Amino acid sequence: MSTGVMGDRPMMASDLSLVAAAAGIDSEPTGNVRCTLPIRRYSERTSKAGGLEWLEGLQQRSSTSLGLVQSLINALRELILDVQENGATLYVEQITAVFAKDATAKNTCLTPRLHVDEYYGHRETAVASLLEKGWSQKGGTLFFPTCGMSKFPDGETITPAHLATERFVDIPVVYVGSCDVCIYDGMLDETGNADPQLGLPHISGDVPGES
Structure with missing residues (x-):
């Protein structure tokens, strides 16, 4: 917390x-x-925590829970099943x-600045947001699909507030909607080494007073 x-x-x-x-x-x-x-860490590659069996066990233990808890568990299970049917594997790392x-x-959001996930490789990282109605629907993750971090050497200082400046007028920004699931690239190359030329730049869109 x-x-x-x-x-x-x-x-x-x-x-x-x-x-x-x-x-x-x-x-x-x-x-x-x-x-x-926290459910699992990125380095725990052999752990079954956060996988389908883990979620089904959690589902059984939470069978009497009401509201958001049971709905969220059910949705995560269905998502993992859909991913498996398409030949991939997905784990829940944290909620x-x-x-x-x-x-x-x-x-208090996790990463209120532009960055690339340095501990994941090609299609190894994912994020989904549930945004409360009546508040900003831009509170999820914001992606810059046409740029690499080399375009933003000052990425550590770039926050959602900068998107309204002239610098970003011609740069496409994808705002993740509520319940959207985005699977994207991290910085690791095929050998497991971090390459600053890889990965999809993004930023947490949570702004105090808005989401």
């Missing part, structure tokens, strides 16, 4: 009040929060909830 004030830390029961405040359940949203459920409704609080 992170509130933007301090680094990531384990979530405690007392933190649920921070989540409720950030979500605006009982009043205007106060504070921004990111909560992450993250980002509350960025407070314009006066810090941004």
